[in-house]
Amino acid sequence: MPTGPEIILALKVLVSAVTVLFAASIVAIATGHRRLHGRINLAFFVLTMTTVLGFEVLLRIGTDVSASFSPEARQALRVHLVFAVPSALLLPLMLWTGATRRRRLHRPLAGVFLLLWTATVYTGLFTLPSE
């Protein structure tokens, strides 16, 4: 059974990897490659959801990730989840509004998602203990 810090380290690696994809999709849309943006983000969606669900399963199987956390780390996890949970909820909506060309929804939501994702990655990489 992996320990809490091992799971967090794995998550840091996976989230960094999918963030490279997301960044590439932003470059794609900024340079007018709409279909490429859509395809990269489909991959981003599948990989991110797999990571989130895999993490959930690991938690349910019995590893209490935060069991060995200090009070500070517990607080950091709480702050991280304030951004991570809405990001994960918004992601299917991003895919749906993009794929069905609901521009008036997709564009404003994109701003919100970008802010939430940035905060999720920042707090995930720099405030959670992985050693």
Ligand code: HEM
């Ligand atoms: C900063 C984040 C994002 C920005 C600025 C952005 C922007 C855009 C824009 C401008 C379009 C073209 C449609 C239009 O004219 O409105 C588009 C299409 C699309 N977006 Fe996004 N988007 C972002 C994030 C996402 C995310 C997170 C997903 C999915 C998880 C996504 C999925 C799609 C899809 C599937 C399309 C349709 C592509 C096609 O027409 O083939 N986007 N996006």
